[in-house]
Each structure stands twice: as structure tokens, then as C-alpha cells.
Amino acid sequence: MTDRLEMEVHVTDAQGRPISDATLWISTARDVGLKTGEPNLEAMQRIATRYASQNDFLSAGDLTVAVFRRTDVEGIYREDHEARTSDKKYPYVMAAIKRGYQAQAIEGTAMLNRRHTVTIRLQRDPQAAPIDPRMEELDRLMALTRAPLAGEDITSEARMRRLEQAKGQLQALAQTLEKEGKNDEASAAYWQLADYPSVTNKTSADGSMRIVGYANGGSGPQQDALQLKAIALNTRTPDLQIDKRIMAKGFSRHDIRTKEHGLAYLEAFNEVANNPSAAPVLPRTYEVAIYQSIRWTTPGEACALLQRAYRFEPFMMPLKRWRARLDDIRAMDIRHGLPARPCVIDGLPST
Structure with a gap:
């Protein structure tokens, strides 16, 4: 029998309301310490607090201690995949990051072959600068790309159209912020736009469109142009x-x-x-x-x-x-x- 890791991470505010498009920085905690560079709880909290303000611009490899994952529109991140450990345990250290909130790190152990659910409650940061409410819209639009909606087929034409619509809204948001002189907010929107997933599709025999592949933004002339726009506007990252x-x-x-x-x-x-x-x-x-x-x-x-x-x-x-x-x-x-x-x-x- 193949062992599996089945884990759900719920990110909420202090009142238990889900927080969409929160970022999770996750490290395995099987061998924490300076030898491996894998952070213990104290180190993860320190690093998350230090870099939370740069969250819109982080990507894989920027922080060598973590991989980045995102919650969906319901504030949930799910893992469900094969896992091999001698003791059927999956220890972890992770931090949840969201604009306007204090970063929060936790540690725990998930048992393989059992559903493991953990909730991270974030507290509002009293020292956070006022947030343009349109940045919440930015987060909502990006959350739509993370996982299908309940009952949604990830290969369906409906999902493809929804992603295209959300991308258009994100482009309009970036342009509006830029026109209004909200340069750092616009910079974040353009940077996220450069990482917006693209889809590969094909026409089925019945004439409908189906998604056959996904790819995050990254390299390419269009992505480079968006990143250069973000760099030109940015004043603090x-x-x-x-x-x-x-x-x-x-x-x-x-x-x-x-x-x-x-x-x-x-x-x-x-x-x-x-x-x-x-x-x-x-x-x-x-x-x-x-x-x-x-x-x-x-x-x-x-x-x-x-x-x-x-x-x-x-x-x-x-x-x-x-x-x-x-x-x-x-x-x-x-x-x-x-x-x-x-x-x-x-x-x-x-x-």
C-alpha cells in the first residue's frame, strides 16, 4: 500500500473568517537546524516577520528555507500526494503571510494515511500602513488561479474563460493603480501579472475547448516586459x-x-x-x-x-x-x- 499525505491548512483571521490568497512558507521539519538550513519554529517566525512586507515579489529560491504555496478563495491550501517516511510521520514548520496581518509560524506533525487539518489564525498588524482596498481585490484575483472552485473541472472551458476574465481584471487593476500614482501597489500588480498562469488548450471533437496544461508565468518577452514595468514603478522592494x-x-x-x-x-x-x-x-x-x-x-x-x-x-x-x-x-x-x-x-x- 502506498502511503499518502493528506493535509489541509486553513488560514483565518482572529474571528475565524477565511483569508484567501494567504501565502504559506512550508519546510519539512524532519531535520531542522543549521546543518541542513531547514528552519526550526523560531527561525521560521523570524524570517517570516522579516520578509512579510515583500511577499508580493517573492518566488521560489528567494528564501532558501521554504517553498511557497497559496490558499484558495476559501482560505484553504490542500496537499494530497504520495509520501514515503519510515515512521509514517510528516513533521513540518510553516508560516502564513498576508498583507495587513502579522506573520504567524507554526509547527506540527501530520500522520500519513490520515487527513490532517490545521488552522492558522492571523492577527491584524497594528503597525501596518493603511492598505488600498484594491490590493484585497488583487489577492482575490490571484486566489482564483490557485485551485478550481467547488465542483469545477480543471480542464473545462468554463475554467479557462474564468481565468481569462480574472487576468483581464488584474491587468485593468494594474493600469488603474499606475494612472493614479499608486506606484508600489501597481508594481505589485504587474509583478503578480507576470506570474499569472497561462493555459494550453485544444479543441475537442465536439468543438468545445479543453485545458490540457498549465504553466506559471516566468520567462519570456511578455513576462519580462511586465517585470520591467514593475521594477520601474517600484520604490521600496x-x-x-x-x-x-x-x-x-x-x-x-x-x-x-x-x-x-x-x-x-x-x-x-x-x-x-x-x-x-x-x-x-x-x-x-x-x-x-x-x-x-x-x-x-x-x-x-x-x-x-x-x-x-x-x-x-x-x-x-x-x-x-x-x-x-x-x-x-x-x-x-x-x-x-x-x-x-x-x-x-x-x-x-x-x-
């Missing part, structure tokens, strides 16, 4: 601010291959990361900066950045990657014809 600075210097925001490009990235990174009033840069962004520093600067500069990154967030990388970067810095000394000088990260576990 660190990754987009770094991209804006790099492009202003005449470089691509992708594929760093030259010293000039790498140093331009480091300059933009430092301008944003050193701004005390700016939101914190992402773990992935730190990693890119570390790689560029190792490649193009001095061992001392690279070591200082690596130490700074660890002080900022030890769960940025698993232990083996921290050690690999230390090895890279030792190799820099050899490459520069210098005597090997160890770069030491205070607090880094030895095993």
Missing part, C-alpha cells in the same frame, strides 16, 4: 531596487559574466543593503553578492561579506554551503598569490 540600479548602469539584471557587471551588482547591493530605512535584502540576494565578491574582489572583502551574511541570518544557507564559500575564499588567496589566511565565521558549527 530591495531586489527590484538593485535591478533598477544595475540597469541604470547599462547592465542586464541577469547573467553576470564580467567583472564590470559583477562589481556593478555589488555596488547596487551595498547601496540597498546599507540603507537603514530600506527593507532587508533576501537570502538569495546575499548569496549572489557573496558569489560576486568571491569572484571579483579581495579575500578580505569577500570574508567580511560572508561574516556579515551569517550574522544577519544563519539559516540563509545549509552548513555545507557556508563551508564551501569559506573554501572559495581560501582559494582566492592562492589565486592572488597570497599566503592562505583563514576566514572565520563566529558561531558557525563545526559539524
Whole structure:
């Protein structure tokens, strides 16, 4: 018999009302700790609180400690798939994120072959800035893409038309926000639009249309144009601010291959990361900066950045990657014809 994980996560407000299109950051908790980089409950709460304000712009890989999932229009996220564990247990650590609410992390264990239901109640954030109510509409439109409605066939022409209609509404919302000078709100809408799912369809023998495949937005000229629009409008999201600075210097925001490009990235990174009033840069962004520093600067500069990154967030990388970067810095000394000088990260576990 094949074991299965059947889990439902309900996200609600303090009164128990469902919250649609809340983001869930989920990590398996089977082997938490600095060795694996998988966060324990304390680390997940810290990371979720730190980056919740950037939630509209996050994607896979930005936070190395989590995968991103979303609740549907009923505030529910479902998992139902095969799972293999020796003890038939699925431990997890997860956090729920929603604009206007305080991020909340939880931990637990789901038993395989049993339905496991957990509810995360979010409290309103008293320090949150006023939210344009149209951002709730943005969330509702994106929630419609996450899962079919009750009784809806995911391959049906009706679902295809509904997705097309919601996309048109999202485009109109982004354009309206832009025209009204709501630049950061418009930036979020355009960024989400770039990630809006596309469908592949075919005509059946009876002439009806059927969905035969889904794909999230990502790469391609249309997605790139939407992301560039979001970058141009944005005033406060660190990754987009770094991209804006790099492009202003005449470089691509992708594929760093030259010293000039790498140093331009480091300059933009430092301008944003050193701004005390700016939101914190992402773990992935730190990693890119570390790689560029190792490649193009001095061992001392690279070591200082690596130490700074660890002080900022030890769960940025698993232990083996921290050690690999230390090895890279030792190799820099050899490459520069210098005597090997160890770069030491205070607090880094030895095993």
C-alpha cells in the first residue's frame, strides 16, 4: 500500500473568517537546524516577520528555507500526494503571510494515511500602513488561479474563460493603480501579472475547448516586459531596487559574466543593503553578492561579506554551503598569490 499525505491548512483571521490568497512558507521539519538550513519554529517566525512586507515579489529560491504555496478563495491550501517516511510521520514548520496581518509560524506533525487539518489564525498588524482596498481585490484575483472552485473541472472551458476574465481584471487593476500614482501597489500588480498562469488548450471533437496544461508565468518577452514595468514603478522592494540600479548602469539584471557587471551588482547591493530605512535584502540576494565578491574582489572583502551574511541570518544557507564559500575564499588567496589566511565565521558549527 502506498502511503499518502493528506493535509489541509486553513488560514483565518482572529474571528475565524477565511483569508484567501494567504501565502504559506512550508519546510519539512524532519531535520531542522543549521546543518541542513531547514528552519526550526523560531527561525521560521523570524524570517517570516522579516520578509512579510515583500511577499508580493517573492518566488521560489528567494528564501532558501521554504517553498511557497497559496490558499484558495476559501482560505484553504490542500496537499494530497504520495509520501514515503519510515515512521509514517510528516513533521513540518510553516508560516502564513498576508498583507495587513502579522506573520504567524507554526509547527506540527501530520500522520500519513490520515487527513490532517490545521488552522492558522492571523492577527491584524497594528503597525501596518493603511492598505488600498484594491490590493484585497488583487489577492482575490490571484486566489482564483490557485485551485478550481467547488465542483469545477480543471480542464473545462468554463475554467479557462474564468481565468481569462480574472487576468483581464488584474491587468485593468494594474493600469488603474499606475494612472493614479499608486506606484508600489501597481508594481505589485504587474509583478503578480507576470506570474499569472497561462493555459494550453485544444479543441475537442465536439468543438468545445479543453485545458490540457498549465504553466506559471516566468520567462519570456511578455513576462519580462511586465517585470520591467514593475521594477520601474517600484520604490521600496530591495531586489527590484538593485535591478533598477544595475540597469541604470547599462547592465542586464541577469547573467553576470564580467567583472564590470559583477562589481556593478555589488555596488547596487551595498547601496540597498546599507540603507537603514530600506527593507532587508533576501537570502538569495546575499548569496549572489557573496558569489560576486568571491569572484571579483579581495579575500578580505569577500570574508567580511560572508561574516556579515551569517550574522544577519544563519539559516540563509545549509552548513555545507557556508563551508564551501569559506573554501572559495581560501582559494582566492592562492589565486592572488597570497599566503592562505583563514576566514572565520563566529558561531558557525563545526559539524
